[in-house]
Amino acid sequence: MVDILLQAAADPSTWDEVEDWLLDHGITIAAIAAFALVAVAALNRGIPRAVRLGTERRLTGKPREEIEQRVDTLTHVFTRSGTLLLLLLGFFTMLPELGINIAPLLAGVGVVGIAVGFGAQSMVRDFLAGLFILMDNQYGKGDVVRIADISGLVEDVGLRRTVLRDLDGIVHYVPNGEIKVASNLTQEYSRVNLNVQVSYDEDLDDVTEVINRVGQEMAQDPQWADVLLTPPQVLRVDNLGDSGVELKVVGDTQPIRQWDVMGELRKRIKKAFDEEGIEIPYPHRVMMQPRGAAGVSDPAQPQLGSEEEDE
Numbered sequence: 001m002v003d004i005l006l007q008a009a010a011d012p013s014t015w016d017e018v019e020d021w022l023l024d025h026g027i028t029i030a031a032i033a034a035f036a037l038v039a040v041a042a043l044n045r046g047i048p049r050a051v052r053l054g055t056e057r058r059l060t061g062k063p064r065e066e067i068e069q070r071v072d073t074l075t076h077v078f079t080r081s082g083t084l085l086l087l088l089l090g091f092f093t094m095l096p097e098l099g100i101n102i103a104p105l106l107a108g109v110g111v112v113g114i115a116v117g118f119g120a121q122s123m124v125r126d127f128l129a130g131l132f133i134l135m136d137n138q139y140g141k142g143d144v145v146r147i148a149d150i151s152g153l154v155e156d157v158g159l160r161r162t163v164l165r166d167l168d169g170i171v172h173y174v175p176n177g178e179i180k181v182a183s184n185l186t187q188e189y190s191r192v193n194l195n196v197q198v199s200y201d202e203d204l205d206d207v208t209e210v211i212n213r214v215g216q217e218m219a220q221d222p223q224w225a226d227v228l229l230t231p232p233q234v235l236r237v238d239n240l241g242d243s244g245v246e247l248k249v250v251g252d253t254q255p256i257r258q259w260d261v262m263g264e265l266r267k268r269i270k271k272a273f274d275e276e277g278i279e280i281p282y283p284h285r286v287m288m289q290p291r292g293a294a295g296v297s298d299p300a301q302p303q304l305g306s307e308e309e310d311e
Contacts, residue, residue, distance in 0.1 A: 029097050036090030043082045048075045065142075065255055073140035073157050081159070123160065125177035130159035133176060139184045144256055146183040148174050190258035192232050192251040196269060197244040199279040204245065208234045210276055211249060214268045224264065227257045232265055244281035 051074045059067050095102045134157070139145045143154045145164070150172050152164035162179070164172040198207050215232035218224050232251030239246040253261050273280060 029094050032090055032093050032097070036086055039086050040083050043086065044079050047078045047082065051075050051078065069140040069142045070137060072142070074134065076141070076156070077134060077158060122175070122177055126160045126175045129176035129179060130157070130161075133157065133162075133179070133182070134159075138182045139187070142256070143187065144185045146185065147179045147181070150174060151185075186255040188255065189229055190253045190255050192249065192253060192258050192261050192265065194249050194262050194266070195238055195246040196249055197241060197246045197281060198273075199244050199281045202245075202278055204237065204247070206276075207247065207278055210272050210278065211247065211269060214265070214272050215249070215251060218261075218265060218268060224261070227254050227261060229253060232261070243283060 048071070052071050055067055055070050055074065059070065092102055133139070139154055139162075140157060141154055144152070145154055147162065147164070150164055150166065152166035152170075152172060154162060155165050155171070156163040159176070161176060162174045164174060166172065196211060198204075211232075211234050219228045219231035229252040232249050235248040235250045237245060238248035249265070251261070270280070272278075
């Protein structure tokens with residue numbers, strides 16, 4: 001095609017050849033490009049619907065937020081992978097129309113692929129691990145997880161890597177092949193899990209009643225009623241600490257809302273304890289100095305300015 005255009009620029013009589021080439025190959029190339037674009041558009045329109053139907057059927061009865069996270073994750077992966085595949089297919093289909101023999105190219109790509117495959121086994125492992133993560137629904141976009149010793153909010157899940165953002169705003173790119181254990185903190189529901197410490201002098205039955213009352217009141221509050229699945233309640237005496245008794249408080253919440261609930265619950269418990277006169281212990285520090293140290297008097301020695309010396 002380039003040779004024909006150069007000849008046409010030098011000899012106007014060759015424009016007939018250009019017209020013939022455009023009619024023969026140009027229309028085919030335009031048709032391939034149009035088909036690829038239409039296929040990509042149809043893919044990006046059809047996959048979300050198909051994924052949503054399949055996910056809603058499979059996750060019947062699950063919370064709406066979990067279904068939306070799953071749909072968002074799978075839609076992103078399938079549309080991105082499908083778009084890339086269609087564009088590559090269209091590109092290689094156009095090459096013969098441009099006079100480029102793709103047989104040697106494909107053979108070269110195959111050889112390079114084999115060589116890269118031996119040197120990029122970790123990448124193959126990442127793709128396989130990502131495939132199983134998606135198939136098993138271990139986590140999705142919007143979940144809070146702990147993977148590869150990193151905790152954070154899942155911002156993106158692909159076949160090759162998972163993107164996390166931690167509380168400091170730092171973005172971590174974790175290869176899927178490095179994930180041995182995935183801990184999902186927000187799948188289906190989340191849980192309040194905190195310890196409340198009170199003084200040894202307090203009546204534990206009274207303290208338990210106050211904490212349970214606070215949990216019930218919070219569950220009945222319109223602001224928190226839809227967030228709390230079960231009211232926070234005292235589960236047990238969890239520890240006899242150095243300065244107080246620790247009570248374990250638990251309750252179920254909507255996914256990813258446990259930290260909001262625990263913050264509000266602590267504030268309400270503190271206010272209720274103040275009203276009931278329940279003591280929350282805190283460490284006391286006593287400073288000791290040996291006798292005879294500077295600024296410290298020895299009670300066995302007479303003190304200057306004492307009544308005996310004044311007399």
